[in-house]
Structure formats: C-alpha cells, structure tokens
Amino acid sequence: MLGLGILKGFYITAKNLVGSYFTTERLTTLEYPEVRAKLPPASRSFPFLVYDGDNPVDGLRCVACRICEKECPPQCIYIVPERDEKGKVMKKPRIFDIDYSVCMGCQICVEACPFDSIKMDNIYEIAVRNRYEPLLMHREQLSKPNTYFHEINPVDAIEVDTRLAEEKRKAEERAKAAAAAKAVAAAKAAAATPAAPADAAQTAKSAPAPAPAPTPAKPTTPETK
Amino acid sequence: MNNASTSSAPTTANATEAEAPVSPFPLHSSPFGPSSASGATVRAVNDEFHGDLLEISLGPHHPSTHGVFRMNAALDGEIVTKLKPVFGYLHRNHEKLGETNSYLANVPYTDRLDYLASLTNNWAYVHAVEKLAGITPTERCEYLRVILGELGRIINHVCLVGFLLNDLGTSFTPLLYSLRERERMLDLLEELTGARMMYNFFRFGGLRTDVSADWLARLKHYLEGLFARYLDEQDALLTGNEILLARTQGTGILKPDLAINAGFTGPGLRASGVDYDIRKVDKYSIYDRFDFRVPLGEHGDTYDRFMMRMLEMRESVKIILQAMRDLPDGPVNDPKAKSRGLRPKAGEAYGRIECPKGELGFYLISDGTPNPYRYRVRPPSFINLTILEDLCLGQTLADTIIILGSIDIVLGEVDR
Amino acid sequence: METLEQIRDRIVAKFGADTVTLITNPGPSAQHSLLLVAHAARDIARFLHDDPALRLDYCSNATGVDWPDKEIVETVKTTQPDPAGGPDKVVETKTKRIQPGCLEAVYHLYSIALKSAEPVIIRMRTANRTDDVTLPSLTPVWRSCEFQEREIYDLYGIVFTGHPDLRRILMWDEFKDHPMRKDYVGPDDYEWEPTPHGEVLERAKAHYPTPPASTSPKSEE
Numbered sequence: 009m010l011g012l013g014i015l016k017g018f019y020i021t022a023k024n025l026v027g028s029y030f031t032t033e034r035l036t037t038l039e040y041p042e043v044r045a046k047l048p049p050a051s052r053s054f055p056f057l058v059y060d061g062d063n064p065v066d067g068l069r070c071v072a073c074r075i076c077e078k079e080c081p082p083q084c085i086y087i088v089p090e091r092d093e094k095g096k097v098m099k100k101p102r103i104f105d106i107d108y109s110v111c112m113g114c115q116i117c118v119e120a121c122p123f124d125s126i127k128m129d130n131i132y133e134i135a136v137r138n139r140y141e142p143l144l145m146h147r148e149q150l151s152k153p154n155t156y157f158h159e160i161n162p163v164d165a166i167e168v169d170t171r172l173a174e175e176k177r178k179a180e181e182r183a184k185a186a187a188a189a190k191a192v193a194a195a196k197a198a199a200a201t202p203a204a205p206a207d208a209a210q211t212a213k214s215a216p217a218p219a220p221a222p223t224p225a226k227p228t229t230p231e232t233k
Numbered sequence: 234m235n236n237a238s239t240s241s242a243p244t245t246a247n248a249t250e251a252e253a254p255v256s257p258f259p260l261h262s263s264p265f266g267p268s269s270a271s272g273a274t275v276r277a278v279n280d281e282f283h284g285d286l287l288e289i290s291l292g293p294h295h296p297s298t299h300g301v302f303r304m305n306a307a308l309d310g311e312i313v314t315k316l317k318p319v320f321g322y323l324h325r326n327h328e329k330l331g332e333t334n335s336y337l338a339n340v341p342y343t344d345r346l347d348y349l350a351s352l353t354n355n356w357a358y359v360h361a362v363e364k365l366a367g368i369t370p371t372e373r374c375e376y377l378r379v380i381l382g383e384l385g386r387i388i389n390h391v392c393l394v395g396f397l398l399n400d401l402g403t404s405f406t407p408l409l410y411s412l413r414e415r416e417r418m419l420d421l422l423e424e425l426t427g428a429r430m431m432y433n434f435f436r437f438g439g440l441r442t443d444v445s446a447d448w449l450a451r452l453k454h455y456l457e458g459l460f461a462r463y464l465d466e467q468d469a470l471l472t473g474n475e476i477l478l479a480r481t482q483g484t485g486i487l488k489p490d491l492a493i494n495a496g497f498t499g500p501g502l503r504a505s506g507v508d509y510d511i512r513k514v515d516k517y518s519i520y521d522r523f524d525f526r527v528p529l530g531e532h533g534d535t536y537d538r539f540m541m542r543m544l545e546m547r548e549s550v551k552i553i554l555q556a557m558r559d560l561p562d563g564p565v566n567d568p569k570a571k572s573r574g575l576r577p578k579a580g581e582a583y584g585r586i587e588c589p590k591g592e593l594g595f596y597l598i599s600d601g602t603p604n605p606y607r608y609r610v611r612p613p614s615f616i617n618l619t620i621l622e623d624l625c626l627g628q629t630l631a632d633t634i635i636i637l638g639s640i641d642i643v644l645g646e647v648d649r
Numbered sequence: 650m651e652t653l654e655q656i657r658d659r660i661v662a663k664f665g666a667d668t669v670t671l672i673t674n675p676g677p678s679a680q681h682s683l684l685l686v687a688h689a690a691r692d693i694a695r696f697l698h699d700d701p702a703l704r705l706d707y708c709s710n711a712t713g714v715d716w717p718d719k720e721i722v723e724t725v726k727t728t729q730p731d732p733a734g735g736p737d738k739v740v741e742t743k744t745k746r747i748q749p750g751c752l753e754a755v756y757h758l759y760s761i762a763l764k765s766a767e768p769v770i771i772r773m774r775t776a777n778r779t780d781d782v783t784l785p786s787l788t789p790v791w792r793s794c795e796f797q798e799r800e801i802y803d804l805y806g807i808v809f810t811g812h813p814d815l816r817r818i819l820m821w822d823e824f825k826d827h828p829m830r831k832d833y834v835g836p837d838d839y840e841w842e843p844t845p846h847g848e849v850l851e852r853a854k855a856h857y858p859t860p861p862a863s864t865s866p867k868s869e870e
Binding site for chain 2: 010011012013014016017019020021024033034036047048050051052079080081112113114115116119120128
C-alpha cells in the first residue's frame with residue numbers, strides 16, 4: 009500500500025519522541041556548562057609532567073633525556089637540560105616547552121618516556137584568544153603533582169607507582185649488594201664506601217626546600233580544575 | 234569497453250579551446266574558461282548548441298559537499314551537462330610529511346585521513362608496514378584488530394546513512410539518530426584508546442594496549458541491545474519509505490564494467506553487482522575464519538549504495554560477535570616487533586585493506602633508514618570521485634548532491 | 650595467476666626483448682615489478698588488460714617516485730707488487746660517478762574478474778628529471794588512473810601524453826613547482842608559528858623582522 013512506509017516512519021519518530029520522556033537511553037545530550045561529562049580515565053588531550061612530592065622543581069621525574077623530543081611526530085617539545093655552575097649537564101630540564109597549538113595528543117611521548125615522567129592530561133577547556141604565547145606551555149605550567157595524576161587516571165597511576173617503587177627497591181638492593189661486594193673485595197671492613205646508586209631516576213626525596221620563587225603567572229594561563 | 238574520454242556530455246560547451254602544448258586546457262583555466270575561483274560563481278554561458286547554460290560552482294563550503302569540495306557544474310535548465318570536481322582545499326601534503334617522519338610517527342597522522350573511521354586507516358598503514366618489514370602480528374591482536382576494524386566500519390556507515398539522508402532533505406531526524414549511536418560507540422572507544430576520533434591505537438605487530446574483558450562485554454551488550462534496536466528502527470524508518478525510494482532509485486546508475494575500470498571500490502562497487510570484497514579476496518588478517526556474507530546490489534543506483542551500508546552494518550555486527558566468541562588469550566603485542574626505531578630492510582610493499590569507503594592501500598618504499606623513502610596513500614574517496622561526472626550527467630542538480638553523498642567521500646582523504 | 654617471470658616472457662615474446670625488465674624487490678614482501686619501456690608501455694598495458702589469462706582490469710594504485718641523482722663511490726682494491734721485494738701493497742682507488750636520477754610512475758594492477766590477491770606491479774621511468782619527463786598515460790586503459798596521473802603530474806611533474814585532462818589537481822593552477830620531489834624547497838613566507846623548534850622559526854624570522862616574542866623565556870632561577 010502506498011504511503012505505508014511514510015506512516016511507519018511517523019510511528020518510529022513518535023515512538024522516539026514519547027520514549028525520550030521515559031528512558032534516558034533515547035537522550036544523549038548533556039547541558040554542557042552546568043553538567044560535565046565524566047571523562048574515562050584513559051581519555052587524553054595534552055601531555056603534562058609529573059613530579060613527586062611537593063616541590064615541582066626537585067621532584068620532577070624528567071631527566072631531560074630528550075627521547076620524547078625526538079619521537080614527537082609534530083616536533084612540539086623543546087627541552088634544554090639544566091647545567092650546574094661548572095657547566096656540567098644535570099639530569100633536569102631547565103626549559104621544557106610543549107606547544108599545545110601544535111601538539112596533536114597522540115601519546116607517543118608517553119609511550120617513549122622511560123621514566124614515566126610525561127603523562128596525558130584530560131583538560132579540554134584551554135581555548136585562548138591569542139595564537140602565539142598562551143598555548144606555549146612552559147615547565148612551570150606543565151609540572152603537575154603525582155596526586156593530580158592519581159585523580160585523573162587512578163588505574164595507571166597506581167600501576168606506575170608500584171612499578172617505580174619496585175625499581176627503586178631493586179636499585180637499592182643492587183646498590184647494597186654492590187657495596188657489600190666491594191667491601192668484601194677490598195677486605196677493609198672499616199673503610200668500605202657505599203657506592204652511589206646506579207639508578208638515574210632521581211626519585212630521592214630531597215628535603216623540602218623553601219617554596220620556589222613564584223613565577224609570574226600569565227593572565228591567560230588556563231587554570232586546571 | 235569504456236573509452237576514457239572524460240566528458241561524455243552530449244556536447245562540449247567549451248568555447249575557450251586554447252592551444253596548449255601539454256594539456257587540452259590551458260593551465261590557468263577551468264574547463265569553462267577563466268577560473269571562477271575568484272570571479273562570479275553563477276554566470277550564463279552562451280554557445281551555439283544551448284540556449285543558456287548556467288555555470289554554477291557548488292561549494293567549496295556548501296554543507297552538502299561533505300567538506301571543502303567544489304563542483305563546477307554546467308546546467309541546462311535543471312539537468313547537469315558537465316561537472317568537474319575541484320579539490321585540494323584541504324591538501325596538507327600528507328605524503329611529504331610521511332617521508333620526514335619515522336614509521337611510528339606516521340601512525341597518528343593516518344588518523345587524520347579518513348577522520349570518520351580512523352581505526353581502519355591505522356590498520357591499513359600498520360598492515361603495509363608489517364608487509365614491508367615482515368612482521369607477523371599475534372593471534373589475539375588479529376582478533377582485536379578485526380573487532381576494532383569492524384567497529385570502525387559500523388561508525389562510518391552510521392555516519393553515512395545519516396548524512397545521506399540529510400542530503401536528501403530529511404533534515405535531521407535520521408542524522409540525529411545516527412549521531413546518537415555513533416556517540417555511544419565513540420564513548421566506548423574513548424574508554425579504550427583515550428581519544429574519540431584520533432585513536433592512534435595500532436602498532437606494528439600488535440596494539441598499543443590490551444583490551445579488557447569488561448570493555449568487550451560492554452561492547453557486546455551494546456551491539457546486541459541498543460545498536461540492534463537502532464538498526465531495526467532505521468530500517469523501518471527508511472528502507473521502505475516511498476519518498477526515499479522515489480528520490481534514490483534510478484539515480485546515478487553505475488554500470489559494473491565502468492565501475493571496475495574506474496577503480497571504484499567498496500560498497501559502491503558491490504552495489505553495481507560486482508562481487509569484490511578485499512576481506513574475501515585477499516583474506517588479509519584472519520577474515521577467512523569468519524562466516525559473513527558480502528551484500529551485493531543489482532542496479533548500482535543510489536538506493537543500492539545506501540542499502541549496501543545498511544546491510545554491511547549487520548554483517549559487521551556478526552563478525553564482531555564471532556570474533557569475540559573466538560578471542561584467544563595470549564600476548565597482544567609481538568615482543569620481537571619494534572615500534573620505535575623500526576628500520577625495515579630496503580624494499581617496497583603495497584598493503585591494502587577493505588576500509589569502509591573502499592580499498593585503502595599504502596605503498597611504502599624503504600631504503601633502510603628510519604623514515605620511509607616513499608609513503609603513498611591510495612585513498613578510496615579520491616579515486617571513487619573519478620566517475621562523479623559520469624554518474625551525474627543527465628541528472629538533476631538535486632540528485633547530484635545525493636549521488637555525491639552516496640559515494641561517501643571524506644575530504645581529509647581526498648585531499649590528503 | 651601466472652608468475653611475474655611468465656608474464657615477462659610473454660611480453661618479451663609479443664613486444665620484443667628490450668621492452669621489459671624484471672625488477673626484484675629485496676624486501677620481505679617480495680613484490681617484484683616489471684619495468685616497461687615508455688614507448689611500448691601503453692600497448693603492453695592494453696595487452697595486460699585484455700589478455701584472457703591475466704585480465705588485469707583494475708588499476709588500484711598509480712603513484713610517482715622520485716629518484717634524484719645519486720653519487721656512487723666505487724672503491725677498487727688492487728695489489729701492487731713492491732719493487733723493493735717486500736710484501737705487496739694494497740692500493741685503493743676511489744672513483745666517483747653520478748648515477749643520473751629519474752622520475753618513476755608505479756602502477757599496481759589487480760584482476761577483479763579473476764580475484765587476484767597479489768598485485769602485478771608495472772613501472773615506467775622518465776629519461777631524466779629536468780626536461781625529458783614525458784610518459785605515456787595509461788588512463789585510456791584504466792580510467793582509475795585519471796585523477797592519480799593528474800596528481801603525479803601535480804606533485805612530481807611527470808607529463809603524461811594522451812591524458813584527457815592534465816591539470817593540477819591538489820595544488821592551485823598558478824603553483825609553479827612540484828612539491829613531492831626530493832629537492833623541493835618549501836616556501837618560507839608563511840605566518841610565523843610559535844613552534845619551539847628553531848628551523849621554522851629561523852626561516853620565518855627572515856620575513857618577520859620583529860617576531861611577536863621569543864619562543865622560550867629566560868630561565869627565572
């Protein structure tokens with residue numbers, strides 16, 4: 009019968025219209041600024057740097073090995089290692105910039121990082137009015153505490169923490185064993201010098217330093233909640 | 234056999250035939266004379282055959298051109314007598330970028346080709362690199378790839394059905410139903426891969442992470458519940474609808490021999506009745522282990538091309554459920570395969586898979602360095618556009634929009 | 650499907666021995682290819698398309714490859730007897746020669762009629778990269794090459810004779826160069842982007858004598 013298909017269509021749309029008052033399955037819209045979508049833990053937008061403890065400078069896990077800089081497909085990471093007074097390269101970044109306007113959120117830097125230092129954030133409200141400066145994130149804006157990482161992605165954070173603790177324990181054991189072996193080999197029980205731990209990751213808690221000099225906060229810096 | 238003259242138009246309304254040494258058209262002109270890119274978009278053309286031909290420029294940002302795509306059409310009344318696609322507005326020189334990046338760094342770039350079904354783009358590229366470097370993925374990885382690839386196909390077809398109906402003028406209901414379902418699938422994929430559209434999930438010889446059983450269970454629950462309901466609703470809403478039948482049946486008929494010669498692939502080719510599905514022909518990955526049917530059309534018109542997608546979604550659901558049933562345990566990544574710092578032996582490889590829009594192939598030449606020497610994408614949308622003019626000649630202008638929609642192009646892939 | 654050697658032998662028997670050479674692919678994919686001579690390429694393509702045993706009715710992919718001039722250093726070791734009666738000396742003589750480059754068009758052919766799963770690859774090479782860059786178009790045989798050959802012309806500069814409508818396709822008509830060639834130098838007059846990496850910035854600075862700001866602030870410690 010001609011017209012049956014159209015009537016069927018009317019029936020379907022009417023069913024959806026009425027059904028949307030009874031089941032939430034037929035409604036998918038969120039009233040955005042008031043109601044926020046709960047992002048899954050794995051969701052990613054832009055990378056940030058994890059630091060342990062309270063001091064964002066000393067607790068930074070990053071050792072400025074520059075692997076992520078090499079692996080980054082759009083080349084949006086820029087790292088300059090810190091140097092001490094003698095000009096020797098230290099295992100810390102002096103400049104660590106990520107250009108969020110170039111970054112495409114592909115997570116390759118996270119996979120490449122051997123120190124679990126760079127992780128993916130899930131912020132999405134970072135629109136700015138100026139193209140040039142505000143989206144170029146510097147180390148101070150990128151450094152976020154480990155507790156924040158636990159907040160946004162508890163699954164990964166716990167896994168990373170246990171792994172790092174395990175590595176640290178093993179390194180300490182290795183250092184102890186090396187020290188003991190050295191002591192035995194030297195056969196000078198009194199004058200044994202403990203070897204420095206061979207692990208490069210500086211997870212050693214330094215004494216809480218006085219608060220670092222406050223960096224001039226840019227007015228356009230997006231505030232993460 | 235079809236000869237390759239591009240304009241089988243009844244007459245060529247080309248009054249500005251210049252003597253060019255190389256091309257039949259001078260370099261700075263459209264087929265219609267001076268380039269209308271900067272000039273007026275509508276003007277009348279007078280020649281001795283037609284009273285008034287109206288030349289219009291559809292696009293480049295008309296909503297129904299699915300992106301930044303322009304069609305220079307000459308109309309005789311309402312009938313299209315000539316139609317030349319113009320593109321390149323979204324050209325990002327993807328292939329040149331591919332030559333300056335390492336093999337791994339190209340994976341996120343492939344997401345940006347067909348941004349409606351990125352999973353199959355990842356898969357095609359990874360498939361080509363695996364051919365090039367001689368890597369065999371693990372069993373579990375193959376099954377998960379099939380699940381994800383078919384999910385990508387479903388997402389693409391869901392979108393296409395919505396957009397095609399939107400082009401028909403059914404502003405908006407089918408599209409919203411489609412986007413609602415797509416949203417649910419994107420949420421699932423976001424949980425798994427971390428992103429909604431740019432997944433970057435495939436790695437050489439494996440996947441980035443393993444897929445949890447909980448996620449698979451939820452996907453299964455969704456496909457058997459809400460998605461099945463959506464398919465039935467969409468069927469009831471559309472496939473027997475008299476208005477849709479009147480608008481789509483008999484428009485844009487594509488003959489099978491022309492379709493083969495012009496390299497038309499994917500659901501559009503099968504709508505013309507050519508039984509050619511790369512999943513069945515190449516048996517790449519593990520598609521020979523699944524029991525699924527390839528839907529075939531009979532007339533090759535717009536309605537058949539639309540129905541192909543509706544039927545393929547059901548087949549894809551079948552494949553996913555079978556793959557979940559047979560999913561083996563084991564490692565998801567090949568421990569020997571390196572993703573970072575991959576340096577394949579010198580050589581070349583062409584790998585192709587059946588992506589939702591047709592045959593997506595990657596042609597890679599390696600010279601032993603970490604970057605590909607040549608990185609070529611064989612984009613299905615781009616090559617399917619070759620016969621857009623042949624499909625549209627003699628049709629009305631409103632039908633060209635539907636024909637273009639039924640070819641299913643994505644400008645990220647056409648322009649690369 | 651026949652093997653590539655059989656196809657080659659049949660082409661040789663039909664068109665002459667100098668029309669085709671087999672190019673082996675050392676990689677694991679083992680997709681070897683046939684290099685056709687330009688003047689006979691279209692006839693060979695027509696033969697591949699129509700031959701009942703091959704039926705290569707579907708050209709999946711056509712693309713260009715740029716092979717720039719390569720400097721090849723050959724070292725020849727010769728032993729010269731020492732006149733003083735000592736041990737022989739080994740003398741290395743290095744000869745440099747420039748291998749002239751070429752542009753190449755590669756076509757991947759499949760058979761839909763016979764459902765072939767492996768491609769038959771044919772390639773053609775131009776005489777050089779500068780002035781003699783014409784190849785016969787295969788669009789009359791496979792319509793699917795039409796846009797792809799336009800793209801090759803656009804990005805590589807191979808001029809296909811016999812192509813029905815050879816214009817630029819991705820770049821605009823007024824564009825002068827061929828961007829996919831290996832020696833292409835990109836323009837440096839785009840807008841200054843605040844990318845932290847130096848190369849782009851340095852090139853952009855030439856056009857923007859006063860860039861908006863430096864990329865990295867002075868360290869504030």
